[in-house]
Amino acid sequence: MFAWMTLEGAVLLLILGHLSMFEDSTKQWVLITLALRAITAGMAVPAFLGTAATFAGFGLLLAMLPTMPRKCALGSLVLGVITTSVASSMYELPDLGVQLIFCASALIFAYRMYVVAMTFVATAKATLAFPLLPHLFPAYSFTRERFFRADAPPEEVAERREKAFNRMQEHWDGKWPKSLEVGKALRGCFSDLRFAAGNRVFLPFAKILDQWCDPVTVVDRVDRMVLTDVDGHENIDIAGSYGVNVVGYERYKKFITDGWELTKNVGCVLGPVHPILMRNIEILKEISGKEEVSFHMSGTEAVMSCVRLARFNTGRKLIVLFGGAYHGWWDGVQPIAGNERIGTDILTLVDLSPASLAVIKMRAHEIAAVLVNPLQSFHPNQPPPSDLVLATDNRNAKESDKYKNFLGKLREVCSATGIVFVFDEVYTGFRLAPGGAQEYFGVSADMVCYGKTLGGGMPNGIVCGPSALMNRSDAGKPLRVAYVIGTFAAHPLLLGSMNGFLEWVRTDEARALYAKNRKMVADWSKETNALLEKEGIPLRTASYASVWTMLYKQPGRYHWMLQYYLKDEGINLSWVGTGRLNFSLDFEEQDLELVRGKMIAACRRMKEDGWWWYDPEQAKKNAMKIKLSLGLELLTAFVKTRILGFFAGGPASAQSKKSE
Ligand SMILES: Cc1ncc(COP(=O)(O)O)c(C=O)c1O
16 A cells, blocks of 8 residues: 555656646756655655655755745645545555655645646647647648639639739749849748748748749839839838838938948947947937847847846746747747747747736746737737738737736736846837837836847847846856857947937937828828728728738638739838838828829739639638638648658658658
8 A cells, every 4th residue: 555655646746747847947856856755665765764855855845835825825735734634544654754745745736736727828829739730730732723713713713813823924024034033043042032932922822933923122222212123123112121111211321321431440340349339328228218238139139138138137937928929030939830949938928818917926936037029019919910821811900008008017017026027129119109119108118129220220139128137147156147248249330320320219300200100101091991992902901100011801812912913013022921011201191192002003903813702692601611621721731741641651751852
């Protein structure tokens, strides 16, 4: 009986040990000590050794108790005593040590189960599937026949689509010969372009599109927002260089040339600093409201630095993120498909959820920082909208007051628990307002990351925070340092162009322009929507300051095709297509009118060519039909590639095919 009971204890402790992946390593050691005790008892080692090990383990367990809310600890203790009493009435318990183990195990187990259950409730569910999804999602491509018939249209519509498709290819070959040639050559040797090109549209269409029109823009000159390509065509830019272009390209040209004038005497010297550094820091301190500033080379690096400093200075490990939020390409903050190493030191919670606030409070002793990307206010819990994931009409975006309230609550929880509250303002900084999201929402963060536009046209990443959190060394432990520093930090040319930007953004002219642009874009979006409605086009727009997006009002499998029509009309988009668009502050009414005219023209052609064919009789069933056929396609492809493929050649051959 004694051996059996020991086995029970060991199993219980192993389960606890497994759950401990949610907590820090000290706690894992406690559990290992306890498991060892159970095993030594089972091996009947001398009693005094077993008892000593038990008390050592129990002592460590007690050390964990302060991290529990009192009520919960008390409740668990009562549960533990009851469990022990029941156990002693059934078994002849060998020594006090084992009784204590059972009591403490029940206590810890109950509490941890509660924490794990709450964390599960608050976790953005899609992130739970991401580690598995890439291995299950099959590769499949449409045949040319199916390419035009994915939504089972009448034959006449499919033929119309095919004719338009062929016509566009012929037209592009004649219109963009030089761009196509450069694009083709680059695809063989410029990995970044190949990656972007492969993620432009929903997957099964990609193979045929690969051999079709290449929307790469090879640009020769830029005047305001107009990009002239090497074939001499003008493209009005609404992508905004991934959000870098906030204030207008002409201003960045000036910031860069003035910046070079200011710093050219020192060229690229690094280590020694240029005097303009101090001025930039002063302005950044004023705008961010923080005591210190550090310089990095990209937004990704700023986030990496911030996360490391928060962990270093709090001694805690976990970082809280929110569903769908992008924080750069570092795999330490990417809980999404496309990351082969999803960290166990991040919790990805649901935006705007009271359960998330409860979990942050409950696990505060483990959490170093809560990281928000305020761009999520536009589409909480959704990934950045791209045409890659556009399969039906499932994209949504609108500004909401709820986000501001949620930020306020996060601020309160973080202040009460000593968690570092971080705003990742790489995108929203200087875009929503001159003072970024802190100003826009009236909520102050502990640390702020900036990037993109702040460089005045040059690459950069900036972290602002209080001295206590920006600290990279430990006064009491000289060997404990956070080694965070990069060669190109505070490059003189960057300092020069950044200075032009920072000085300009604080002027009255800039403030007035932000206010005017915000209203102008909101009005434009409203008027454009009215016009689209009148034309019977299933599209609408939504805006968030100068960020905006196109949204599809009816289910459909070809919405991504609009990016090609827009390009043909002379509109430049980035590889995420119609999902993420930006107007810069230099757009005037007539520029917006021009964009609207081109949009309407592109939409009319898209409609005429049959890509938005839609059976009004089936209006209610259409979305369901599309989802079902998508499900069926995926299932068939899964069976063919994963199951039949496995029997035909085994996983090794499937892998080698993939990399061919
Ligand atoms: C909010 C946010 N954080 C971080 C990054 C990463 O910045 P970078 O691309 O400069 O590394 C981005 C880039 O889009 C971003 O939008």
